[in-house]
Amino acid sequence: MLSSARLRPFPLDRVRLGDDSVFARARDQMLHLARVYPVDRLLAVFRANAGLDTRGAPAPGNWEDFGHPREQAWGEHDYPGRESAQTANLLRGHYAGHFLSMLSLAYAGERDETLRAKVDEFVAGLGEVQRALAATGRFSHPGFLAAYGEWQFSRLEDYAPYGEIWAPYYTTHKIMAGLLDAYELTGSTEARDIAVSMGHWVAHRLTRLDHERIQRMWSLYIAGEYGGMNETMARLSVVADEPLFLEVARLFDQDDLLAAGADRRDVLTDMHANQHLPQLLGYLHEYDLTGERRYLDAVLGLWDRIVPGRTFAHGGTGESELWGAPDTVAGDIGHRNAETCATYNLLKIARQLFALTRDARFLAYYERGMLNHILASRRDVDSDTSPEVAYMFPVNPGAVAEFDNIGTCCGGTGLENHVKYQDTVFFTAAETDAGADDELWVALFVSAALDWREQHVTVRMLTTQPFGGTTELRIVGDDQFVDGTPLTLRIRVPEWAIGAPTLRVGDEKIPAPVEDGHLVVRRRWTSGDVLRIETHASLRAVPTPDDAVLQSIEFGPSVLVARSDATTTLDLPLTQRRRLDGSLRADDAESAADVEAALRADGAVRIAGVRFEPVWTGSDDRYHMYVRASGADIAFVGAGTDVPVRLRQDGSSLLDDVWREPAPRTRAAFLDRVGETASAARRDGLLAQTELIRVLAAAAAADVDGLGGHPRGAVRDTDAAGVTWLESADADGIPVVEWSIPRALAEASLAPSLAIATDIIPAPSGWFTELPTVTVVADDLAGSGGLQVEVSLADGAWSPYTGPFPLPGDGVHQVRARATDAAGATGHAARDFAVDTGAPVSRATVRRLGSSVEITLTATDDVSGVERIQWEGPGTFWATFQEAFTRALSDEEQVVEFAATDRAGNEEARQRLILPSRGDGS
Secondary structure: OOOOOOEEEOOHHHEEEOOOOOOHHHHHHHHHHHHHOOHHHHHHHHHHHOOOOOOOOOOOEOOEOOOOOOOOOOOOOOOOOOOOOOOOOOOOOHHHHHHHHHHHHHHHHHOOHHHHHHHHHHHHHHHHHHHHHHHOOOOOOOOOOOOOOOHHHHHHHOOOOEOOEOOHHHHHHHHHHHHHHHHHHHOOHHHHHHHHHHHHHHHHHHOOOOHHHHHHHHHOOOOOOOOOHHHHHHHHHHHHOOHHHHHHHHHOOOHHHHHHHHOOOOOOOOOEHHHHHHHHHHHHHHHHHHOOHHHHHHHHHHHHHHOOOOEOOOOOEOEOOEOOOOOOOHHHOOOOEOEHHHHHHHHHHHHHHHHHHOOHHHHHHHHHHHHHHHHHHEOOOOOOOOOOEOOEOOOOOOEOOOOOOOOOHHHHHHHHHOOOHHHHOEEEEOOOOOOOOOEEEEOOOOOEEEEEHHHOEEEEEEEOOOOOOEEEEEEEEOOOOOOOEEEEEEEEOOOOOOOOOEEEEOOEEOOOOEEOOEEEEEEEEOOOOEEEEEOOOOEEEEEEOOEEEEEEEEEOOEEEEEOOOOOOOOEEOOHHHEOOOOEEOEOOEOOHHHHHHHHHHHOOEEEOOEEEEEHHHOOOOOEEOOEEEOOOEEEEOOEEEEEEOOOOOOOOOHHHHHOOOOOOOOHHHHHHHHHHHHHHHHHOOOOOHHHHHHHHHHHHHOOOOOOOOOOEEEEEEEOOOOOEEEEEEOOOOOEEEEEEEEHHHHHOOOOOEEEEEEOOOOOOOOOEOOOOEEEEEEEOOOOOOOOEEEEEEOOOOOEEOOOOEEOOOOEEEEEEEEEEOOOOOEEEEEEEEEEOOOOOEEEEEEEEEOOEEEEEEEEEOOOOOEEEEEEEOOOOOOEEOOOOEEEEOOOOOEEEEEEEEEOOOOEOOOEEEEEOOOOOOO
């Protein structure tokens, strides 16, 4: 819902991040890089392209390196064609644009004149390059500025694929965004002028194209990726006061995506996530400037298709940069999840949506992504040359984040991420909302100080978060502040908070109604007043939407990852540790206060002997973001039973039944649920009569409410229809829970219990990628003896079960089992197995085009099917193959590697395609 009044954040220099904040470490490490990295290195690729002296500076490297030695700054008319052109590193210039943004952001936050001087030096260098390029007369407009020729843009207009070109407007966006940041954050009018000239060049190129051609350009995978050009042109229209630029921004609208978002249709499956996320930010800017509701509706509609249904625990999204199916998290876990660029843009979108709607759910995502992905993406090391940030932050078992990333897309966004943590802590009403500037919105609990000079106060926030739940807001007035001034504080209620937060000023408890997810404190303040906010966190297991047993472990806003060198999913008895409020009991921490203390003292907490620590530490050790809730025996918090967990045919168990939603929230409701489900389990053959009694006794003794009470349990037989309970005290005043069990349960003839198990677990896809051996376990619960166990494969004939057996091979198989006791009672079970043990097979087809080649990749997989083919060559990254691509031949042989992955998760060994040198006629 759109709020009637928009909010605005404070300028970066008005909010000072506390040195005790968990974000200070990454901020300081990135500020160090900003101060020591030479501007000449960032300008080198631009100067080389313009024929200027590079001053001996090496390029940053990786994607941000010099072009091919025989590459020229071709214009749109003298490009020799893909058959002859030799090119390399065609995204160069993008990283420099991000670095200029980082320097500008760092100056805005620190007011360090050495940073301002570097911005000015950088901008002056870009201006020199722009003038040198214009002087050649080679390009279509004097505003052209790039580290390569204009030919990439003209080839895009003819639908050239990725491989021949590499997202030219993406790089243009990064350069222009850096220039606009330099103007808006440091006041560089030269940066504004360069950006305006570039804007006129963009307008010159696009306004001469028809709508259909433009739409097809933007639909091209990677080649048509344009970053946030619509955002940049919309910003430029304000900076330059030129309506033309807003019209050009609208030329970047992608009609199909806008329509789908506004109609709330899900079209995202298999789309390149970060090709489209920056567009959404642009649509919000277009909404700001035009008031056309379709832009906002489109972003809201698409947001709801991404968060939470395509979002991992740390806030990341996508696998190999592509979105998976709707409401699929567990099923989308691969080896290259969560491109950090995508979270960078999701945070920007969430921030804008909160400012527009005041809806706290956008801040809930922001807090999750900023803490658990962005902060976690900066390795805890110092460097003079590398941003030391993660490209992918995967979530598969035993994952390792991909740190370093000089010159990559995530290396570029990573430069910016860590110098602006304070930009979303506080908000106030926009200037257009007269009379509302006495309201302060506290969006995030971060140690920081706000210079709220409009109200003549400094607001100092101290917090124990993300470990603890205590936050203090101290109001300190300046010489013009008058005690008794009325101010309103609106403080976000975190979505992870247990119960209602409490607020006090001194000993006075402050009433605070909740509006739009925020506590509202309306008060006349005296300088020195301290508002103390207590929120209560819990250690909890959060299931994925598509697999309830695959769960992340979280405490307050922090995702806790298991540290283990294992590379298969860890099975832990989580359900057996669950309390009524959804929290878990750890090995070494009975309460939330104990968890907080353990995290502060040791940086970790242990569950079932496994070390869990916050994901955001910057460690490069292996981690497990998800674990499987599983355990051999039935247990409740602090009370075991020695009764094995037995599964029904559908895979559910007694513990699943006890905690099904809506889960019990009181001890009485818990005992009712256990009585109901345990008697059902007895009737279904999952429990023997003696086991039923042990389960009921454990439920009575369990510390499910965290109060530490452990009543004794007693059982008596009755003629009642169901299991009931009554709590009383014995002669010594000790609590006793007396269970009444229907006699009919004891007299019932129970069928044998069956379980069909395997010696290995399936891949995250659900397929077995190794041939499993099947074991059938039959339990004669009635004790009548003489069990006869039989098995059947699919609908085949029944045959006696003589021991574990392998499945016949790849394919989808159903194993059925039945067990009959001496009394003639028969129990049944069935389980489906999907098996694909072979990797797909890929091949490359090469077509010679003079001095270049066109490469087409294909793959086959007859069992689970081909999921994707990926490839990389010199100067490119491990990308998903979409269509034929072109590679220019060079003076030396080149190696293109490619491999296919099937839907089961089997990955083919990388294939190598050797491209001959240019002079080799073979």
